Amino acid sequence: MENLLDINFLIDSFPAIISRLPVTIGIAVGSLILSLFIGVATALIKIYRVPVLRVISAIYVSFIRGTPLLVQIYLVFYGIPKIIYYMQIEYGWLQSADVNSIPPEVYALLAFSVNLGAYLSETIRSAIESVDRGQFEASKSIGMTPAQMMLKVIFPQALATAIPNLGNMFISTIKDTSLVFIIGVIDIMGEAKILGSRGLAFFEVYIAVSIVYWILCIAVERLLVKVEKRARRYERGIA
């Protein structure tokens, strides 16, 4: 009798796939953190109309939005070692960096940070601009510095507004990390591919890996609901 699925193989593949979860989560969370910095910086550049930087950041955002993520990953993976090598030879810079010893995870992290940063840029800008003008004025009136105003008053309120959008982008990023195996990172997708080729059971392992992604995303969504509630707790008025 012909079996549609090798159930045992499918079940057995879970432990190995799950063992790579830290790679997937690490790249996703790491790039979320780095991209928040990029996003905030580019948003502020746009809001305060910083000359020169404003143009550079606009080109950056446009480029990232206008090219496929896969291409960006390749650009980082092949481009950065070449650039480092070129600097070493031409200028004698970065001598301590050994291009061959940089693990692919680093390139993955960079590529995803740069990618997500561009998408966060607009979300963060509109969140900051959605904060009531009076909040800025009150901060200034008591003599806060611009940095204090942003860190203590504006960002916390902007973040509360931006969390649903940030969350959606973060979930997309988790799923997009399935591309990193192409540069040699063994994440949950990479592991699934290896297992699949070993047992010639691709359908089974991809079912398994899809279940892992699915559960991960559900868990993150749940978490986000809690985070949002916490970030907006101050908005609850007298019921």
Place this chain on the structure above:
Amino acid sequence: MIKLENVHKYFERQHVLKGIDLNVQKGEVVSILGPSGSGKSTLLRCINFLEEPTRGIVEIGGRRVDAQSAKKADIVSLRNSTGMVFQQYNLFKNFTVLQNVMIGLTSVKRIHKAEAKKQSIEILERVGLADRLDHYPAQLSGGQQQRVGIARALALEPEVLLFDEPTSSLDPELVGEVLATIRKVADEGNTMLIVTHELQFARAISDRVVFMEDGKIVEEGTPEQLFNHPKVERTKQFLSRANRND
């Protein structure tokens, strides 16, 4: 205490303040009255540079700032010597009542947290809100929010308090508690500049009343002079019309 010399403000081409001269002595309470669009709020906001005057001189406590050559440090100094109470309260929404009052002490004046907390609670007691320390602004009535706004401004012990239509967004039944608080603050000897539509209140609380129209000070004097014997026709009109509405 406050000295304004020939202050002008343009928004684009619109000439909103047309050369304002004003002196306020230490401990004096001065109300600015006038129809909407007369520039009275703009004038107040020019004093702490929430609006930058186009030209003119703003002097507070001896520190002269020429609008055309104002540096960041000048603006910071003006803001440190003034406290502002806003029409829309503008409490920090993400902070509790206590934090709203404390933040200026801890991050601007760099006072130690425990001490800042003690001082803030004392001030909140003065405005009658010591029982709402851990509430967020959204959990308070407008009147309570505005009293916190007053406490926040008082906390930094500014040389001058600026009130920008402090009761204009309040439900009528909440106006009283805020006016009572402002009166209390005035009785404590603070130097105050109040932009308001509450004519009777202005009359009762002020040492001096200034009437503005069309970006200029039309007339000023004691409440008695201005309300009972206005010299300028326009002031008479405004006060009589406003009196009818009271």
